[in-house]
Amino acid sequence: MNRIDQWVKVLQENGCRITAPRRAIIQVLAESHRALQPNEVYELSRASYSGIGLVTVYRTLERLENLGLIQRVHREDGCHLLMPAANGHEHYLVCTGCGRTILFEGDDLGALFARIESGTGYRVSDHWLQLFGTCPECREMGQTHN
Amino acid sequence: MNRIDQWVKVLQENGCRITAPRRAIIQVLAESHRALQPNEVYELSRASYSGIGLVTVYRTLERLENLGLIQRVHREDGCHLLMPAANGHEHYLVCTGCGRTILFEGDDLGALFARIESGTGYRVSDHWLQLFGTCPECREMGQTHN
DNA sequence: CTTCTTATTGAAAAACATTTTCAATAATAT
DNA sequence: ATATTATTGAAAATGTTTTTCAATAAGAAG
Ligand SMILES: [Mn+2]
Ligand SMILES: [Mn+2]
Ligand SMILES: [Zn+2]
Ligand SMILES: [Zn+2]
Numbered sequence: 001m002n003r004i005d006q007w008v009k010v011l012q013e014n015g016c017r018i019t020a021p022r023r024a025i026i027q028v029l030a031e032s033h034r035a036l037q038p039n040e041v042y043e044l045s046r047a048s049y050s051g052i053g054l055v056t057v058y059r060t061l062e063r064l065e066n067l068g069l070i071q072r073v074h075r076e077d078g079c080h081l082l083m084p085a086a087n088g089h090e091h092y093l094v095c096t097g098c099g100r101t102i103l104f105e106g107d108d109l110g111a112l113f114a115r116i117e118s119g120t121g122y123r124v125s126d127h128w129l130q131l132f133g134t135c136p137e138c139r140e141m142g143q144t145h146n
Numbered sequence: 147m148n149r150i151d152q153w154v155k156v157l158q159e160n161g162c163r164i165t166a167p168r169r170a171i172i173q174v175l176a177e178s179h180r181a182l183q184p185n186e187v188y189e190l191s192r193a194s195y196s197g198i199g200l201v202t203v204y205r206t207l208e209r210l211e212n213l214g215l216i217q218r219v220h221r222e223d224g225c226h227l228l229m230p231a232a233n234g235h236e237h238y239l240v241c242t243g244c245g246r247t248i249l250f251e252g253d254d255l256g257a258l259f260a261r262i263e264s265g266t267g268y269r270v271s272d273h274w275l276q277l278f279g280t281c282p283e284c285r286e287m288g289q290t291h292n
Numbered sequence: 293c294t295t296c297t298t299a300t301t302g303a304a305a306a307a308c309a310t311t312t313t314c315a316a317t318a319a320t321a322t
Numbered sequence: 323a324t325a326t327t328a329t330t331g332a333a334a335a336t337g338t339t340t341t342t343c344a345a346t347a348a349g350a351a352g
Binding site: 074078079093095096102104106107108109112113115117120121122123124125126127128129130131132133134136139 | 220224225239241242248250252253254255258259261262263265266267268269270271272273274275276277278279280281282285
């Protein structure tokens with residue numbers, strides 16, 4: 001079962017109606033390998049449903065985020081970019097060249113948390129880790145062009 | 147030498163003039179233990195310089211950020227909160243109750259980066275790590291009041 | 293201290309992003 | 323088929339950040 005069908009199913013299970021505008025938005029986001037701004041989602045969605053309104057994009061993004069299907073990706077300039085959500089304990093690695101974003105897991109911060117908790121009196125309940133770097137394609141281009 | 151004087155010095159060294167509005171803004175930010183929104187900086191600055199304009203706040207924030215004196219703190223809902231910048235390799239730990247933010251260091255992600263690089267072909271150049279939790283004061287209040 | 297240069301200021305307007313309102317439409321259950 | 327009601331897009335409202343511009347004042351120079 002592909003991601004689009006999964007998302008549609010989740011929406012249906014939560015009493016949402018499946019409409020043409022929503023299908024267009026879901027398709028754009030579910031298949032994107034980089035984080036998109038609301039405005040970009042709007043533009044790209046118009047390819048499959050030209051009559052779509054920007055308002056509907058915002059409303060659908062909110063739904064998808066609340067259902068845990070999409071997630072924010074932060075960047076230096078802003079934090080309103082959206083990507084298919086991570087599964088469980090995964091984090092994003094964002095290419096600073098082209099924006100292509102992949103997921104990774106396996107960070108082990110338990111020891112760090114323990115040390116911080118005993119040293120500061122704070123209790124650590126959540127962490128947010130995001131990596132930046134260069135994807136193979138961008139590095140290759142950089143080497144040949146610069 | 148306290149932080150306010152340090153910041154003033156850095157500004158002067160970079161050809162900036164020290165004005166009353168700037169002093170007000172610097173004082174607010176340099177002494178804050180939690181991240182502030184531009185609007186909050188504005189309100190708090192009016193205490194020491196009532197005639198200040200919001201525009202000046204935005205302009206000064208940009209300066210301070212460019213000079214590396216303040217830094218953004220990210221939160222679930224937004225990333226436009228500002229704090230005195232970390233020194234070197236430090237990260238923030240934000241209390242989700244009161245917003246009080248402290249710094250820590252000593253995260254060792256080298257092994258993780260190496261594994262990701264060899265596994266994905268990406269090169270990791272930068273990382274953002276931010277922790278969320280509860281400060282001692284908030285935890286105590288939570289226990290007695292709830 | 294006085295004069296000069298020019299960075300800085302605040303008001304107002306503009307630009308931009310996001311949310312609310314509302315009547316019309318269409319998805320879904322019956 | 324029909325009824326219910328979630329969803330839609332246009333328009334207006336809201337909130338945030340930036341730009342424009344003439345007046346001001348900080349700091350350098352004499
Ligand atoms: Mn993690
Ligand atoms: Mn680190
Ligand atoms: Zn890339
Ligand atoms: Zn707290």
